[in-house]
Amino acid sequence: MNAILAQSHETTDPLKLLHRPGVRLVSIFGSLDEDGSRRVHYAVDIDNRQYRVVSIAGEGPIASATPITPAAAWYERELHDQYGVAIEGHPDLRPLLFHENWAEGVHPMTAGFEKVPAGTRTPYRFLKVEGEGVCEVPVGPVHAGIIEPGHFRFSIVGDTVLNLELRHFYTHKGTEKLFENMPIADGCLIAESVSGDNCFAHAVAYSQAMENSFGVAVPARGRALRLIGLELERMMAHIADVGALCGDVGFTVPAAYTARIKESLLLASTRFFRTRFWRGVAVPGGVTIDLAAVDAAELQRIVAEAARDFAELAKIILETPSVQNRFESxxxxxxDVARDLAVVGPVTRASGIKIDVRRDHPYGRYREFATEIAHHSQGDVLARARIRIDETAISARLIADTLREMPTGAIRTSISADASAEGFSAVESPRGELFYWVRVRNGRIARCHIKSPSFQNWPALPLAMPGNIIADFPLINKSFNLSYSGCDR
Amino acid sequence: MIFDTVKQSLSSRRVLIPVEQLLMDAQGSRMPDVQPSLLTAEIARRAADACPTTALTLEEADGRTQLVLNYADCVACGRCIEAGAGAFVAAQKLACCGATKSGLVRRWDVASGAEIVSSEREMENSAREIRSLLGRALNIREVDAGSCNGCEAEIVAITNPYYDLERFGIHFVASPKHADMLLVTGPVTRNMAEAVRQTYAATPSPKLVVAVGACGCSGGIFAGSHATAGPLDAIIPVDGYIPGCPPTPAMLLSGILHVLQRRS
Incomplete structure (x- = not known):
């Protein structure tokens, strides 16, 4: 069961744990003990059944986990940037979060940090690909579409991509630092602004982490309303993603049609919950807005209509030869790559790995049934499109089932705000496993770590590129549809 | 296959929202408005205390207390509405989208509940120049300066068949070199500051800059973070502000049109 397990501070060697078969890395992050000394935490998923967090002291040098699991590479770079923890045996400790206009030696999460001093650091070293006819193509941070900023460095021969290197964290906002010393209730405001299009999943994950820490149970009706919000958010994300994939292959009519279906769900949210993206709905202890009985039937009808329209459209999309030609292979x-990099969410399920937090570590309403999981094995753009099409239908069914059997009673319970506790929680967001770890001291947030699915999945994108033509990059990138802000935080 | 698609789209009902219905509409934004008749000193104090940012404050002027609502700082959390006993409500209409920074501030006399209306704003030169050059056509380059992508989701939505931005002759373009207006979201992170400056420099004059969302207007929830360098108007000149977290498509549309049509 999700996050009910006691956390362990025992001195289990995290690297030995990561060596064991069936152990998937969830996150590596730092925290400060009360005396300001650093501690490093390793969150893992054992056999897709049990989360476990082990921690070690972080004052002396620690051994890198990256040689054991490459999925650890970015986590350790982030740890190195944020906490200045010395990591031995890491193959690549270039700065991840901080660009050239950050002074050297800044570690914002350490005790005593006040502000970033003036200064610069040495320019970032990109991997160099050499050979006859090799060209470099830099793209970003400002892109051509209405999307988030990031930098892509392609090495190509002709049209064919030999190597892609990412340089991100343009949207790094010091988010985890902002949580420090906030009251529990205010943490939701920040969680909702980590990745705006998945804001409800973030608010629920944050709230559940607090509820698990303090042993608070959300009333049944509150749990049901959260499921409706989470699945609506998934439907909107997946429908928009499929539309964007069509847009990227010049198939604009379905692209416009999906935008219309998504908007019908946003308007329904406004009508029944007074918010388009469900901001302010999830709070520690439950939800803030109830659904009137008369509105439940109408919401049911709108969701069913959206699901039906989308299914018809999806059939046309998948049967169109020019789409097949661009999506397939x-x-x-x-x-193997998906497993080695511990990729999560629809992307990993399209590569034949059947994991989903809703089924593996059920939470809230998902504990009451076994969630059906879509999966495909080809790992191409087509498989990632199909996953989203299948999951949209499943989400609509989950919403319908929930609305049919809505529990009655309270939607929210109170949570004691002045105690100390720590705990974690995971949610299957539209992009995959979203994991929050929180520590509260005397009613104030001492640490909130966010493992976002995008941080986990970004390093896998460059490994799907070699051999493809550079003109297919927007399509491949869109099929991953990762959040820059969620990754950069 | 393509015929099926065309057939399906032709047979579907029309969803375009008329412009009169969109202008100044703020439903679903969770931005607050004040019901002057219910405002008391006690309620104003409670609402200001509940506000997690500096959007709601009380000011003393000439021996009287004023409630100051600065939409630039508002992250639409709804707490003033929860604490405000009916005196604070979710705004149905919002006139200030696209206003100057001072135009985002509203004041009420707490004792009488009366709104204190400030002087009118003046039309910016660049807006007049762009209108005279282009009539109604406008090219916009969207720049994400570190937003959470909530604003992007809504900016994409204004091109959908409900809002259809293109009916106003307004397009999104792929390069700042093609743009008349930069629509900038996010608190301007330290890592994006230089890219924002260079994007502004690459945009030909006359040009307009519109700051979008609480982050664009003031830094929003990220104001003061060690990793941000903004707000936007500390980096480049800004002509108009569209508040909200995120602003709804109707607010974005109203704001863009307001910046273009602002008159003295």
Whole structure:
């Protein structure tokens, strides 16, 4: 069961744990003990059944986990940037979060940090690909579409991509630092602004982490309303993603049609919950807005209509030869790479790895049934499109089932705000496993770590590129649809 | 296959929202408005205390207490509405989208509940120049300066068949070199500050800059973070502000049109 397990501060060697078969890395992050000394935490998923967090002291040098699991590479770079923890045996400790206009030696999460001093650091060293006819193509941070900023460095021969290197964290906002010393209730405001299009999943994950820490149970009706919000958010994300994929292959009519279906769900949210993206709805202890009985039937009808329209449209999309031609065998992410990089969410499920927090570590209403999981094995753009199409239908069914059997009673319970506790929680967001770890001291947040699915999945994108033509990059990138802000925080 | 698609789209009902219905509409934004008749000193104090940012404050002027609501700082959390005993409500209409920074501030005399209306704003030169050059056509380059992508989701939505931005002759373009207006979201992170400056420099004059969302207007929930360098108007000149967290498509549309049509 999700996050009910006691956390362990025992001195289990995290690297030995990561060596064991069936252990998937969830996150590596730092925290400060009360005396200001650093501690490093390793969150893992054992056999897709049990989360476990082990921690070690972080004052002396620690051994890198990256040689054991490459999925650890970015986590350790972030740890190195934020906490200045010395990591031995890491193959690449270039700065991840901080660009050239940050002074050297800044570690904002350490005790005594006040502000970033003036200064610069040495320019970032990109990987160099050399050979006859090799060209470099830099793209970003400002892109051509209405999307978030990031930098892509392609090395190509002709049209064919040999290597892609990412340089992100343009949207790094010091979010985890902002949580420090906030009252529990205010943490939701920040959680909702980590990745705006998945804001409800973030608010629920944050709230559940607090509820698990303090042993608070959300009333049944509150749990049901959260499921409706989470699945609506998933439907909107997946429908928009499929539309964007069509847009990227010049198939604009379905692209416009999906935008229309998504808007019908946003308007329904406004009508029944007074918010388009469900901001302010999830709070520690439950939800703030109830659904009137008369509105439940109408919401049911709107969701069913959206699901039906989308299913008809999806059939047309998948049967269109020019779409098949562009989607099929493009941007293949192999099962092995997905496993090695501990990829999560629809992307990993399209590469044949069947994991989903809703089924593996059920939370809230998902404890009451076994969630059906979509999966495909080809790992190409087509498989990632199909996953989203299948999951949209499943989400609509989950909403319908929930609305049919809505529990009555309270939607929210109170949570004691002045105690100390720590705990974690995971939610299957539209992009995959979203994991929050929180520590509260005397009613104030001492630490909030966010493992976002995008941080986990970004390093896998460059491995789906080699051999593809550079013109297919927007399509492949869109099929991953990762959040920059969620990753950069 | 393409015929099926065309057939399906032709047979579907029309969803375009008329412009009169969109202008100044703020439903679903969770931005607050004040019901002057219910405002008391006690309620104003409670609402200001509940506000997690500096959007709601009390000011003393000439021996009287004023309630100051600065939409630039508002993250639409709804707490003033919860604490305000009916005196604070979710705004149905919002006139200030696209206003100057001072135009985002509203004041009420707490004792009488009366709103204190400030002087009118003046039309910016660049807006007049762009209108005379282009009539109604406008090219916008969207720049994300570190937003959470909530604003992007809504900016994409204004191109959908409900809002259809293109009916006003307004397009999104792929390069700042093609743009008349920069629509900038996010608190301007330290890592994006230089890119924002360079994007502004690459945009030909006359040009307009519109700051979008609580982050664009004031830094929002991220104001003061060690990793931000903004707000936007500390980095480049800004002509108009569209508040909200995120602003709804109707607010974005109203704001863009307001910046273009602002008159003295």
């Amino acid at each position: 493009t941007g293949v992410l192999s099962r």
